[in-house]
Amino acid sequence: xxxxxxxxxxxxxxxxxxxxxxxxxxxxxxxxxxxxxxxxxxxxxxxxxxxxxxxxxxxxxxxxxxxxxxxxxxxxxxxxxxxxxxxxxxxxxxxxxxxxxxxxxxxxxxxxxxxxxxxxxxxxxxxxxxxxxxxxxxxxxxxxxxxxxxxxxxxxxxxxxxxxxxxxxxxxxxxxxxxxxxxxxxxxxxxxxxxxxxxxxxxxxxxxxxxxxxxxxxxxxxxxxxxxxxxxxxxxxxxxxxxxxxxxxxxxxxxxxxxxxxxxxxxxxxxxxxxxxxxxxxxxxxxxxxxxxxxxxxxxxxxxxxxxxxxxxxxxxxxxxxxxxxxxxxxxxxxxxxxxxxxxxxxxxxxxxxxxxxxxxxxxxxxxxxxxxxxxxxxxxxxxxxxxxxxxxxxxxxxxxxxxxxxxxxxxxxxxxxxxxxxxxxxxxxxxxxxxxxxxxxxxxxxxxxxxxxxxxxxxxxxxxxxxxxxxxxxxxxxxxxxxxxxxxxxxxxxxxxxxxxxxxxxxxxxxxxxxxxxxxxxxxxxxxxxxxxxxxxxxxxxxxxxxxxxxxxxxxxxxxxxxxxxxxxxxxxxxxxxxxxxxxx
Numbered sequence: 001x002x003x004x005x006x007x008x009x010x011x012x013x014x015x016x017x018x019x020x021x022x023x024x025x026x027x028x029x030x031x032x033x034x035x036x037x038x039x040x041x042x043x044x045x046x047x048x049x050x051x052x053x054x055x056x057x058x059x060x061x062x063x064x065x066x067x068x069x070x071x072x073x074x075x076x077x078x079x080x081x082x083x084x085x086x087x088x089x090x091x092x093x094x095x096x097x098x099x100x101x102x103x104x105x106x107x108x109x110x111x112x113x114x115x116x117x118x119x120x121x122x123x124x125x126x127x128x129x130x131x132x133x134x135x136x137x138x139x140x141x142x143x144x145x146x147x148x149x150x151x152x153x154x155x156x157x158x159x160x161x162x163x164x165x166x167x168x169x170x171x172x173x174x175x176x177x178x179x180x181x182x183x184x185x186x187x188x189x190x191x192x193x194x195x196x197x198x199x200x201x202x203x204x205x206x207x208x209x210x211x212x213x214x215x216x217x218x219x220x221x222x223x224x225x226x227x228x229x230x231x232x233x234x235x236x237x238x239x240x241x242x243x244x245x246x247x248x249x250x251x252x253x254x255x256x257x258x259x260x261x262x263x264x265x266x267x268x269x270x271x272x273x274x275x276x277x278x279x280x281x282x283x284x285x286x287x288x289x290x291x292x293x294x295x296x297x298x299x300x301x302x303x304x305x306x307x308x309x310x311x312x313x314x315x316x317x318x319x320x321x322x323x324x325x326x327x328x329x330x331x332x333x334x335x336x337x338x339x340x341x342x343x344x345x346x347x348x349x350x351x352x353x354x355x356x357x358x359x360x361x362x363x364x365x366x367x368x369x370x371x372x373x374x375x376x377x378x379x380x381x382x383x384x385x386x387x388x389x390x391x392x393x394x395x396x397x398x399x400x401x402x403x404x405x406x407x408x409x410x411x412x413x414x415x416x417x418x419x420x421x422x423x424x425x426x427x428x429x430x431x432x433x434x435x436x437x438x439x440x441x442x443x444x445x446x447x448x449x450x451x452x453x454x455x456x457x458x459x460x461x462x463x464x465x466x467x468x469x470x471x472x473x474x475x476x477x478x479x480x481x482x483x484x485x486x487x488x489x490x491x492x493x494x495x496x497x498x499x500x501x502x503x504x505x506x507x508x509x510x511x512x513x514x515x516x517x518x519x520x521x522x523x524x525x526x527x528x529x530x531x532x533x534x535x536x537x538x539x540x541x542x543x544x545x546x547x548x549x550x551x552x553x554x555x556x557x558x559x560x561x562x563x564x565x566x567x568x569x570x571x572x573x574x575x576x577x578x579x580x581x582x583x584x585x586x
Contacts, residue, residue, distance in 0.1 A: 001093040005030035005071055006100055008089070012368065016123040016414050018077070019131075023085055024415065027062070027074045033093050036062040038075050040087035043120060043228045046113075054113025056154070066411075069404050070188040073411065080291055083125075083438050091359040130373030133356040136329075136420040137510050139193040139239060140451075140500050141458035142186055145428050146197060146220055147171055147205050148478045149461050150178030156345045157219060159174040168473040171205050176221040176229050183236055190500030193239045195331060195458060197428055199226060202250050206428070206476075208299055208333060209250030209520065213317055223325075230326040240357065240585070241329035242321060246314050256301055271310050272301050294334060305342040314342060315349040322354045331422075335361030335376065343375040371417050381421040381455055384409045388425065388449055392539070397538070399526045403516045410454060410514060419510075423455035428476055432460065432469035440466070441566025444495060444556055445537045448568045449526075451503040452535045454514060466491040490530050498554055502570065508533045534573035538563045549573065 007028040008014050014026045027036065041057035042050065045560040065072040077083060087099035090108075098105050101116025145503050151161060157173025166172075171341045176199065179515050186194070198207035201215045249256055255268035263277045265267070273292040287294040304310055321327055330336065330350070343359075350357050361367060361376040365383070370376045387405035389395055410418055426433040437443040443466060450457045461467075462479050466489070469475040483489055503509050508531030517527040525538040533553070538544045544563040552558070552574035557567030 001032060002030035003105060010121060012414050013411060017129045018415055019123055020126045020418055021079055023078045023080055023121055025076050027089055029072050030480060031072055033072060033091050037090040038062055038076055038087060039090060040078060042082050043084050043086040047183050064435040066407055084123055085121040088116045088118055112242050122463055131415060132377040132416060132420040133358050135455045136358050138457050140191055140503055141193040141195050142191040143195045143427060143458055143460045144179060144460055145476050146173045146199060146477055149174045150182050150479060151175060152177035152181060163480055165474050166477050169206055172478055176225040180229050180232055183232055188234045189464060190497055190504060190538060192237050194233060195241045196243060198243045198245055201485045203252060207244050210245050211252045215306050227325045239328040240362060241331055243331045243333060245333045246303060247334035248300040250300040268275055270307050271303050271304055286462045305339040311345050315346050318346050318350050318354050322357055329358035329360060331360040333362050336363045347375055371413055378417060378420045378422055381423045384423055387448055398522050399524050402526060421455040422458060424458045425450050426460045431471045434466040434468060435468045435470060445568055447499055451499040452509055464496045465489045466492055502553055506533060529573050532573050534571050536563060536569045538567045539563055541565055
């Protein structure tokens with residue numbers, strides 16, 4: 001047995017409370033392990049810890065492991081009757097039996113009631129169990145870059161609205177009143193959540209260089225316009241999420257200007273992290289280390305989110321946004337560089353105002369330290385986006401590689417967290433999905449994945465018209481309102497509307513666990529189930545004769561039971577067939 005491949009620890013995501021009653025346990029082994037048994041029970045069932053009594057627990061077999069590239073992942077959901085659990089594992093391999101606990105391995109003959117040392121979940125305390133707001137599971141988001149979405153008649157900017165490439169220096173005059181005018185359009189599309197890129201006063205069109213955190217940018221409207229947008233959205237059942245920028249500010253933020261002028265004598269000196277005075281240095285860059293900034297950008301000095309005064313100021317800002325404007329969620333830009341101390345305090349204060357507020361972090365990597373239930377509820381699921389992107393970018397990659405990577409994404413965090421991850425295929429920070437896809441078929445296949453995988457899906461404005469665009473700034477083109485009525489875009493919008501409808505009305509696409517079906521060893525046939533819903537994508541070069549199924553809910557390139565290359569079929573699943581190889585976490 002490959003002992004080095006065996007891994008478990010009594011911490012999330014390997015061991016965690018899903019709710020006050022259920023405990024999830026996960027174990028990794030090498031593929032040579034044939035059977036796994038779990039020994040578990042109350043830590044005190046044989047007496048107090050340190051006593052002479054031998055602890056044994058009940059024995060339960062773990063079945064249906066998830067096969068990964070080089071390992072197997074086993075899992076079990078327990079209901080400890082007294083909210084506590086002690087446990088260890090029993091591994092069978094090539095006629096040998098090994099017990100695995102917190103202190104490593106031993107044979108059954110070496111077991112003496114002390115060895116193997118047990119893993120522990122001491123107490124499933126409800127206050128320590130992350131419980132994200134449930135409404136997020138039912139939300140389909142629509143991301144809006146305000147300057148490029150819709151311009152109202154009240155907008156002070158009259159730069160001609162146009163199609164094609166744009167720059168970050170151009171301002172087209174999209175505003176909050178324009179978004180209000182399109183709320184009925186969004187509701188008809190099926191959207192019930194809006195994610196707004198920054199709206200507060202700043203120097204740039206993207207507004208990630210905040211000048212005034214208390215004032216809506218005059219180019220977008222007024223503070224009253226923001227409140228009106230949230231109110232009108234709420235009447236249509238649409239939630240609103242603001243993009244907040246606390247990692248750094250802009251070059252004309254008043255406290256920073258004071259520091260630039262007065263140096264260490266400034267009242268605001270400790271609000272920033274300045275390492276050399278005076279601030280002479282290369283224009284545009286802080287690579288010389290004179291002060292900390294976002295991505296070396298001299299015009300975006302980092303705020304000191306360790307400073308109690310800064311933390312209090314940020315907490316008051318967030319309280320005010322939630323209370324005064326009635327917004328439902330906050331997305332934290334560069335969410336992995338602000339302090340944990342700040343996030344804990346902000347969460348405490350926001351949740352005191354709105355207990356079901358959704359706090360989202362922009363983190364592109366494993367964000368486990370931020371998802372313990374006292375900081376963010378979820379993060380933007382860029383690992384999932386990258387997994388899907390690479391599968392469609394590499395025609396030789398078999399479907400099993402996508403399954404491995406999606407499984408890893410879905411098991412990176414607690415199940416309750418995965419259900420509210422912010423899933424996206426593109427954003428203001430990436431090239432657009434349609435341009436990246438290379439074809440209409442691949443475009444809709446990826447949208448089908450977005451709306452049928454666990455998590456809270458988001459589409460970027462213009463997706464319904466297959467708006468093209470490369471990387472920033474090309475991904476920030478003007479919304480093509482004049483072209484939505486073309487037959488091709490009407491059909492695109494119809495298909496997207498149907499995917500959104502399925503996501504919002506078919507409960508299995510929100511509530512059921514994901515089960516992958518092995519279609520073939522080397523093909524590009526993606527096949528999985530969520531409850532009674534079956535999702536099939538043919539990314540191969542040959543037609544796929546589908547197993548007989550039930551009612552078709554959504555399809556592209558499907559003729560009878562033949563799914564053509566580039567095709568999608570979402571249908572009510574037929575009864576499971578014994579020869580299928582189903583892999584799921586139970």
